[in-house]
Amino acid sequence: MSAAPDLDVRYIAQLARLDLSEAEIATFQTQLGHVLEHVAALRRVDVSAVEPTAHASAVFNVFRDDEPRASFPPEVALSNAPRKANELFVVTKVVE
């Protein structure tokens, strides 16, 4: 039994839109269990009075002026499309 019984690799893989084989699920369950065991050490740290760091530097209000700039010509925009038609990117039918 891994140290992270809460980690349900199968469910998480669905959230991440990643089809995993049974073998991959089993391997990841074990390996990530070890990683989470190591990570559990963080619980020992007293962070009650600590602000989280989301950015390496404390800078605010980095803005851009509302000036339109040149866009890609459509042939460049679509140059890497796996499938395209009528200047649109085409995917499998989306059923809402």
Place this chain on the structure above:
Amino acid sequence: MRYLTTIGLEVHVQLKTRSKMFCGCAVEYGAAPNTRTCPVCLGLPGALPTMNAEALRLTTLTGLMLGCDIAPTCKFDRKNYFYPDMPKNYQISQYDLPLCVNGAVPLHDLAYPKDAQKSIAHPGKQVGLVRIHLEEDVAKSFHFENSTGIDFDRAGTPLMEIVTRPEIESPEEAFAFLTALRQILVYGDVSDADMEKGQLRCDCNISVRPETQTEFGAKIEIKNMNSVSGVRRALAYEIERQVGELTAGRPLRQETRRWDDAADQTTLMRTKESAHDYRYFPDPDLMPVHTAPLLDAARTRLPELPAAKRARFVQDYAISDYDAAVLADDRALADYFETAAKAAPKPKSVANWVLNDLLSALASAGKSIGECPFPAASLVEMIGLIDSGKISGKQGKEVFAEMFATGKTAGAVVKERGMEQLSDTSALEALCDQVIAANPKPVADYRGGNAASLNFLKGQVMKLSKGQANPALTGEILQRKLA
């Protein structure tokens, strides 16, 4: 059994910026597909977002107009979900620190549907807001027989999400809310907020419950309305449907339904899915925002809001509450009126001309006030010609029609048509002498006490002057001469 209805709205509003939220691509409605894209809004590997300051200012301005509390600090988060219209498969949005919280939209009488204005359940009601946050719009999908095509031109357009408290109690209140909100957004020049162009989109959450029950009924979400009246009809349909289900003993479940405007009904889209897990976290690509400078900028752009304008019109121009409400309904109309009213000695007559003649002329021509063929100054000139007696009121209508058709000034129309009234006293006296001399019988009748004979004599003067004699002046002269 009576049923209570609870409605909450989530309104998405496209902001009126020149460029997108996080990149410099132009925001344009109706451009050719995939001609307004760049690495950022296509989600290419390595692209990074940069914040459009104007979008933040417009959202702050909206918050001020709706009486919200503006957060001193806000930030952007990533909302993770996979969908082909979402280039990065996460949307940059605001989660726990939105730009604005609280606030309200006041529902004034004229905001209700016309047929419901006589029976407003809660006059003066305000619908409270939970929050307003800023995010990016998704791409547009086109569904074909076997595939879906995607145009990323819309992806990344600044989108403001306004969430109401569940305080709306009827389809008519929802209608009034959207109408009043739209009006305010247009007043602030924040958005054109045209539902048919998708600039304002609305999802409704609605539940019904027996009045004896305290907890809310099952929450049902309705999507795909593309007009304010569509929202009203969709909600009315849903209330009837849900009450019908409950009455028949069939319990309701949480679900999402689609409004079909042509069929005038909602259909099931999906039942309650496994709860979304959006895995929000602060976007490391964007720095947090201190809102103080945004507030300073927004305050300088804060317009007079519809309610204040209505009150001021009544006060300043001595017009009725109703007239003021109609005039203030549309910011451009209000501005037109006010430009004219300020220049005219009698603002009340300006209001009459605008509300009666101008609005109906615009309506039958299918034009908005912005497309009015003549400026406010021309209307003032025309009213001045009537008031000074240069033309008659009846002639005024004729002049107005010509102005509306051609855009010519009142003076030009009057001159062209030779409508200038004869008000030169000496010329009029000569005409009157001529008529008195030629009509001894009516003159004798009048002197004998038949007052009506004066009208006949007046008519003769008018005839002689080819209709240009000033009628009031003519009457005075005749009376004096026959006294």
Place this chain on the structure above:
Amino acid sequence: MLSTLASLTVTALQAKLRAREVSPREALDALAARIDAVDGRLRGYLSTDLEYARRAAESADVTLPLGGVPIAVKDVVSVAGQPCGCASKILAGYRAPFDATAIARLRAAGAIPFGRTNMDEFAMGSSTENSAFQLTRNPWDLSRVPGGSSGGSAAVVAADTAFAALGTDTGGSIRQPAALCGCVGLKPSYGRVSRYGLVAFASSLDQIGPLTKTVADAALLLGVMAGRDPLDSTSLDAPVPDYAAAVRDFSIKGARIGLPKEYFVSGIDPQVEAAVRAAVAHYAKLGAEIVEVSLPHTEYAVAVYYIIATAEASANLARFDGVRYGHRAADTNGLLEHYGRTRAEGFGPEVKRRIILGTYVLSSGYYDAYYLRAQKVRTLMRQDFEKAFAQCDALICPTSPVPAFKLGERTADPLAMYLADIFTIAANLAGICGVSLPGGFAKAADDGDRELPIGVQLLGPAFAEEKLLGIAHAFEQTTDWHQRRPALG
């Protein structure tokens, strides 16, 4: 002549180009010949675009700071018109339609980005074994790894198949391979070099930096790339000094060098530790003051790093979905299958493992326990460095606890691989700068004759690259480790 040309540093090459002793075309041809001779065994490059490079060389302006100098680029940095595949199958066929800002600045300075170097897929790994396409070998011993994730960039510089290369560093990915291959690897402070066009692994940690033969070359390249970029909100608006000149003029006398006591505990190869201690003694001899400092939260670095980096990566890698570019699974039925299979086919095992971990730590109910807590401990780690840098100008420590290891030796145990990043990841979490430089050689335990490079790491405060490079330069100028070359023939 040709092979000696290829072994030049950028600074030396530039001097020859400017003096018209060598033409840019001759320099490029020499490099191409060297690549031809060596890269078949080394496999440092995924692709080269010599046709473009020759055209660029013909019209190069040698008066520019890097005029006519060919530069190798890690496959994670966008160069317009070239593949940018991140050594992943999921980006099959993708060509970048735009330049990264760092590339645009290098081009404006006359450099020629001509080749794509191998790497761990999406920069996830420490050995370059996670490339979906090929194994890159360590030029000092072809049976060993070059380190990672910028293993290709380190190998080509060490093998003289590049004058200099760009790498990226999220948790040591420039410094560790530089150490294992015996070259100089600089991770600039977070925000010093624009990330625009760098395919993101962990956005709050990633930086582009140079891998070079000397500290002076690193200074030269940094000077060209550094500075605020309006396309990257996290790039800082701080002045860009003349790093090359600052490095030349630097005096080591009186510089204070800190020894973090937590970095000399256990698990370090004794030869690595000896080399670092010798470097400390060397600095003392040069007139530097040595002080002991403490970084008390060091033991949590790996845990914090693997939560934050994988969480950010799980979102950053969501865009690889086969809709707009890259691999798309064939004949899928419906959206879920399209996504699930495209991504399953496109990503390798390490990338999948990290996406799962990152998705998990952000998922509902776990965010506070993992992600938020890690961010808070990250704050404590930054404070550790702030306190340490109040007492010294730079910290000295090993870059990697071990020299280059054998191919395949560590792939089975991801956690052990992660733990080997212990000396490098703290710099990324704190946003500070760091450099690895050649600091000695180890005898391979299993192969007595074989000498493997050892890297010495210097860490400096954020935006203090001038001094950091000056301190590194002082060591380099008084030692000859950096002059040794692998015997590749």
